[in-house]
Amino acid sequence: MAVLTDRAAFEAFTAAARAKWDELWAGDHWVISVGISECSIAKGALETYKHLELVLSEGHIPAVLRRVGCAGWCFAEPFIEIKPPGSPPIVYGWVTTDRVPELLDSLRRGEWRPEWVLGVRAPEAWQGIPPLQAHPFLRAQRRILFEHAGVIDPESIEEYIAVGGYRAFLRALFEMTPDEVVAEVKASNLRGRGGAGFPAGIKWESGRRTPAWPKYVVVNSHEGEPNVFKDRRLLETNPHLVLEGLLIGCYALETPYGYNYIGGEHALALRRFQRAVEQAYELGLLGDDILGSGFSCHVRVRTGGGAYICGEGSALMYAIMGQRGQPRTKPPRSVEEGLWRRPTVLNNTETFASVPAIIRNGGSWYASLGTKESTGTKLITMQGPVRYLGVAEVELGISMRSLIFDVFGGMRPGYRFKGVQTGGVSAGPLREDELDVPVDFDSLTPLGGMLGSGGFVVFDESVCAVDFARYLVGFSRYESCGKCTPCRLGTPALVEILDRIRYGYGRPEDLDIIRYASKHIIELSLCGLGQVAPMPLLGMLERFQEEFLEHVTERRCRAGVCPIEAGIAAR
Amino acid sequence: MELKVPRRTTVDLEPLRRILEERYRPRDHQEAQELIVSACQEAQRLYGWVPPEAAEAIAEHLGVTINRVYGLLTFYADFRTRPPQRHFLWLCYGAACYVAGAGRLVELLREEYGMDEHGDTSDGTLSVHVFNGCLGVCDLAPAAQLDHRAYLGGLNVEGMRALIERLRSGAEENNGGAH
Numbered sequence A: 001m002a003v004l005t006d007r008a009a010f011e012a013f014t015a016a017a018r019a020k021w022d023e024l025w026a027g028d029h030w031v032i033s034v035g036i037s038e039c040s041i042a043k044g045a046l047e048t049y050k051h052l053e054l055v056l057s058e059g060h061i062p063a064v065l066r067r068v069g070c071a072g073w074c075f076a077e078p079f080i081e082i083k084p085p086g087s088p089p090i091v092y093g094w095v096t097t098d099r100v101p102e103l104l105d106s107l108r109r110g111e112w113r114p115e116w117v118l119g120v121r122a123p124e125a126w127q128g129i130p131p132l133q134a135h136p137f138l139r140a141q142r143r144i145l146f147e148h149a150g151v152i153d154p155e156s157i158e159e160y161i162a163v164g165g166y167r168a169f170l171r172a173l174f175e176m177t178p179d180e181v182v183a184e185v186k187a188s189n190l191r192g193r194g195g196a197g198f199p200a201g202i203k204w205e206s207g208r209r210t211p212a213w214p215k216y217v218v219v220n221s222h223e224g225e226p227n228v229f230k231d232r233r234l235l236e237t238n239p240h241l242v243l244e245g246l247l248i249g250c251y252a253l254e255t256p257y258g259y260n261y262i263g264g265e266h267a268l269a270l271r272r273f274q275r276a277v278e279q280a281y282e283l284g285l286l287g288d289d290i291l292g293s294g295f296s297c298h299v300r301v302r303t304g305g306g307a308y309i310c311g312e313g314s315a316l317m318y319a320i321m322g323q324r325g326q327p328r329t330k331p332p333r334s335v336e337e338g339l340w341r342r343p344t345v346l347n348n349t350e351t352f353a354s355v356p357a358i359i360r361n362g363g364s365w366y367a368s369l370g371t372k373e374s375t376g377t378k379l380i381t382m383q384g385p386v387r388y389l390g391v392a393e394v395e396l397g398i399s400m401r402s403l404i405f406d407v408f409g410g411m412r413p414g415y416r417f418k419g420v421q422t423g424g425v426s427a428g429p430l431r432e433d434e435l436d437v438p439v440d441f442d443s444l445t446p447l448g449g450m451l452g453s454g455g456f457v458v459f460d461e462s463v464c465a466v467d468f469a470r471y472l473v474g475f476s477r478y479e480s481c482g483k484c485t486p487c488r489l490g491t492p493a494l495v496e497i498l499d500r501i502r503y504g505y506g507r508p509e510d511l512d513i514i515r516y517a518s519k520h521i522i523e524l525s526l527c528g529l530g531q532v533a534p535m536p537l538l539g540m541l542e543r544f545q546e547e548f549l550e551h552v553t554e555r556r557c558r559a560g561v562c563p564i565e566a567g568i569a570a571r
Numbered sequence B: 001m002e003l004k005v006p007r008r009t010t011v012d013l014e015p016l017r018r019i020l021e022e023r024y025r026p027r028d029h030q031e032a033q034e035l036i037v038s039a040c041q042e043a044q045r046l047y048g049w050v051p052p053e054a055a056e057a058i059a060e061h062l063g064v065t066i067n068r069v070y071g072l073l074t075f076y077a078d079f080r081t082r083p084p085q086r087h088f089l090w091l092c093y094g095a096a097c098y099v100a101g102a103g104r105l106v107e108l109l110r111e112e113y114g115m116d117e118h119g120d121t122s123d124g125t126l127s128v129h130v131f132n133g134c135l136g137v138c139d140l141a142p143a144a145q146l147d148h149r150a151y152l153g154g155l156n157v158e159g160m161r162a163l164i165e166r167l168r169s170g171a172e173e174n175n176g177g178a179h
């Protein structure tokens, strides 16, 4: 690829990429695309790909075989999309390698195997196959970040550009001032997708106002929570979208220094983002004097290795600097003193990925999605025994009930809904009778819940509320960085009390001690980890109090999970 | 966390040195510090752990003290400062896997197979990293990854026992490389 040196060269490149893209879908050949992402690899997608390669090499089917990213339907992996000449692309799920010959044979005979079909990627039904949009998992979704997920090759900047990529960046670069970019993001009322929901535009504005130099813009792709996997899917399936958002952020802050900090466990996400950065350099969308605009930008990718606390803003910055990732007291805030003690704007992966559409379509368009206070779409992952496990993108404001029972398909056969844990390790659960609450940044809070990063955990009656609380607080205990006393000593104390209860040695007073100790940990801890660590426990205790009482008075664990016999035997 | 400095080993530092020479060329001291963690990850990928010689080579190459390197190696849960046993199991302990019963697997490993705080089973077969996060393959919960390659899904106590028996009998090669 030759470096593009001005806007006209980019337009010419785009036109060529588009022509090539259109040709791909128009010709007399088959187009077969295999979704390759961590979740599909785990289910054998690479074997499926190799098998297809082998069969196609025999030459009976003139076909283009491609790799695409994850489309969010983890439950149907490995998936492949097949477009025979003259038909729309048909998406098949559950195509493990053993099914490849049978599927191809059927298709050549013109049998469409509806039992394996998710839908056709077209607005209308075709040959009796419904459109994807009619699938229960997709019906209530609104896909903006995931618009091209599973459609384009994540390792091809050309395909990203063919579907309109980097158009927003060019618009910002050539038609808008940095202030106008910030104004647009402010008008969109985009709130941070990493957990706290702070308005991104306001953060960018304060970053702009701080006079110190240089400045840094950092993407938080750490994603170390135990309940969410959306950022890595986004990076795996459309890394250029995140990079474009970061570029726009750097332009808004008028700085040439961008970073992405990616959790070391997310190997494929890391590799694909790195690849995207390399391609952007090769094409001249990163580097000095981008497209002759005078604006320069350089992006560095950094990673950590298994410490949840490194997702916290100030800890993340120490981690990038090669220090142990431990938070510090605030003020100063990061926008005043962050990375290398310079003004730093840090946003979540998904926050950055939301920016290109805002610049393309305008802040007010974005603000019309979702609710008034929680605008736009949100990636949601639902874990637990639900039918359609995966990543969904919905407009904020959808009800929790609809999210669980429509989008994610409700409980799998044989499982009964007991509750849904919200906010990961940072908030409490909701019960069945509370599910009509809208899923947005503010509505869950009065119920002790939280949107957080959008990872929810449905649990059934085989899960004990005490044991689950122990798991969630145990996570925070293990991940406590140990810098401040209330969290370092308080979280183990809570775990100890919970273990006492689990092992049948609990007393009714223990429940009061839990409330009392929690209050201290919440009020006195230095950073967000400690300040919310007791929340899941308090939530479980409030929602499932009778279960806690059963443990301490009757020495009974109704789920049969806790090793409660120990305490009974000791009596 | 306790740090046992292991005895000297005889690791071939050449491949690590080559990677450092080729890809780790910081422009200044600031960038050198930013590269410590990923250089350690390279070492772990090569050797399955970060041997002391490798840590020294990294410190020397990047112009930082060995204390800086060990400060990070002991901070992050993913780094091993002891060699792994014959097989390596990445066992997910994320919320989906917990809900599906991963806790019983951890208990089993501790109680029946003597898994210690380093994740090593007492018979020398297996090193387990109980991963306090989500492996991102929740549809397979409880999930694990063996020898950095094959994913295992829907693990229960019997399945885990059977797996360990197979590994013990040597029926399963570790062909996943060091990392």
Ligand SMILES: Cc1cc2nc3c(=O)[nH]c(=O)nc-3n(C[C@H](O)[C@H](O)[C@H](O)COP(=O)(O)O)c2cc1C
Residues within 6 Å of the ligand: A191, A192, A193, A194, A195, A196, A197, A198, A200, A220, A221, A222, A223, A224, A225, A308, A309, A310, A311, A312, A313, A314, A346, A347, A348, A349, A351, A527, A528, A529
């Ligand atoms: C213990 C802890 C862990 C966190 N982990 C993450 C994370 O993995 N990813 C993330 O984007 N934000 C995480 N956050 C929130 C960040 O501190 C910060 O608020 C966020 O990255 C800002 O981006 P946003 O405004 O776009 O959400 C974490 C916060 C705490 C206290």
Ligand code: SF4
Residues within 6 Å of the ligand: A309, A326, A327, A479, A480, A481, A482, A483, A484, A485, A487, A488, A525, A526, A527, A528, A529, A530, A531
């Ligand atoms: S609250 Fe916990 S994680 Fe946060 S600084 Fe204190 S000890 Fe570290």
Ligand code: FES
Residues within 6 Å of the ligand: A226, B092, B093, B094, B095, B096, B097, B098, B133, B134, B135, B136, B137, B138, B139, B141, B142, B143
């Ligand atoms: S929680 Fe285990 S794979 Fe997600």
